[in-house]
Amino acid sequence: MGFLDSIIQPDAPVPALIGAAIILIIGFVVGKMVKQFVLQLAEATGIRQKVRFGIDREAKKFGFNLDFVYLAALVFKYVVFLIAIFIALRILSVEVGMSTVLIPLISYIPNIVSAIIILIIGSAIIEIIADVLKYNLRDRLDEKAKTAGMTNVSTNIASYVRYFLYLVVFITAFLQLGIKVESLMLLVLSIGIIALGTLAVLFIFSLKDHVSGISYGIHLVNNKVIVKGDILQIGDLRGEVVEITLLATVIKNKESIYHIPNSKIAQSIFSINKK
Numbered sequence: 001m002g003f004l005d006s007i008i009q010p011d012a013p014v015p016a017l018i019g020a021a022i023i024l025i026i027g028f029v030v031g032k033m034v035k036q037f038v039l040q041l042a043e044a045t046g047i048r049q050k051v052r053f054g055i056d057r058e059a060k061k062f063g064f065n066l067d068f069v070y071l072a073a074l075v076f077k078y079v080v081f082l083i084a085i086f087i088a089l090r091i092l093s094v095e096v097g098m099s100t101v102l103i104p105l106i107s108y109i110p111n112i113v114s115a116i117i118i119l120i121i122g123s124a125i126i127e128i129i130a131d132v133l134k135y136n137l138r139d140r141l142d143e144k145a146k147t148a149g150m151t152n153v154s155t156n157i158a159s160y161v162r163y164f165l166y167l168v169v170f171i172t173a174f175l176q177l178g179i180k181v182e183s184l185m186l187l188v189l190s191i192g193i194i195a196l197g198t199l200a201v202l203f204i205f206s207l208k209d210h211v212s213g214i215s216y217g218i219h220l221v222n223n224k225v226i227v228k229g230d231i232l233q234i235g236d237l238r239g240e241v242v243e244i245t246l247l248a249t250v251i252k253n254k255e256s257i258y259h260i261p262n263s264k265i266a267q268s269i270f271s272i273n274k275k
Helices: 002-007 013-045 047-052 055-061 068-091 098-146 153-176 182-222 262-266
Strands: 231-234 237-244 248-252 257-261 270-273
Touching: 013 047, 013 068, 047 055, 047 068, 047 098, 055 068, 068 098, 098 153, 237 257, 248 262, 257 262
Parallel strands: none
Antiparallel strands: 231 237, 231 270, 237 248, 248 257
């Protein structure tokens, strides 16, 4: 502290200039090192790849070709520069603009850093959650959904979850910046409720034509009218029953595999040879 105290004395201008110059040089070097460290850390942890296929790709849909991890690294670099400039000016005992510009900026830096960390790491976590959700639901839902005429159910569900989580992350980041988003949150909540209501109505209408098939499918399964291994003949089709779902019964013969809607079975005369 003795050396620093001697530097900041007003009667020692030359040492003060030297000290300020050293601080600026150190700040410049450290700033560049911080930028490279952030980029390398993002690459090594896979965060940059997740963000590249997540928020970066979404931004391109709106005409913005941005690399958010690189921008975050630049922000950290210039934060170090700003701190170095602040310290250099303090060493030179320069007070002009300190209280109106630099000091408010310096005090605001933790908010900016917190918002950036939340955006970048939050985006990467969201992409991981969306991938896990999609691949876990794919085998469970997509094949069964095909019998109802629906495709990529797991992808759609993962997309809705993804956008919802992005919304939460962005709102959290805005809160870190001190932006009042109460009205925004109310608007988003209203839009979310309307969107969920619309999806529910569309889902109900998409299933209304399958109600009879679902009810008969429940009848077939609960009463074991048809079980796997039975030989089912309906019209000109004959084959071994390999699967029974709520919407369709799947039979297989030497020619092919057939998905017969349960509603058609309910309206037809069929015969069963038990296994």
